[in-house]
Amino acid sequence: MTPAPFTLTFDGRRITALPGQSVAAALWAAGILAWRTTRHGGAPRGAFCGIGACYDCLATVNGRPNQRACLLPARPGDTVTTQEGTGHDR
Numbered sequence: 351m352t353p354a355p356f357t358l359t360f361d362g363r364r365i366t367a368l369p370g371q372s373v374a375a376a377l378w379a380a381g382i383l384a385w386r387t388t389r390h391g392g393a394p395r396g397a398f399c400g401i402g403a404c405y406d407c408l409a410t411v412n413g414r415p416n417q418r419a420c421l422l423p424a425r426p427g428d429t430v431t432t433q434e435g436t437g438h439d440r
């Protein structure tokens with residue numbers, strides 16, 4: 351049986367995900383490669399290692415900053431937003 355897709359949002363944009371996908375995988379599948387900026391210089395970052403070691407993939411998920419998108423399972427209705435710097439700068 352094919353798992354039923356569900357939706358989450360990224361910066362207000364609706365994204366389709368499948369059960370078992372990480373937040374990073376769902377963003378990648380939607381063509382989104384960057385979802386945070388660095389503390390110094392504001393350079394774009396997304397997933398790099400994909401295994402929870404590099405912390406490049408930090409995102410704000412459901413209002414909680416610094417979530418490793420490569421490890422976090424996507425859930426229906428998740429609200430993912432671009433994280434700027436430490437995620438506490440807004």
Ligand code: FES
Nearest residue numbers: 398400402405420
């Ligand atoms: S991509 Fe390296 S910790 Fe998530």
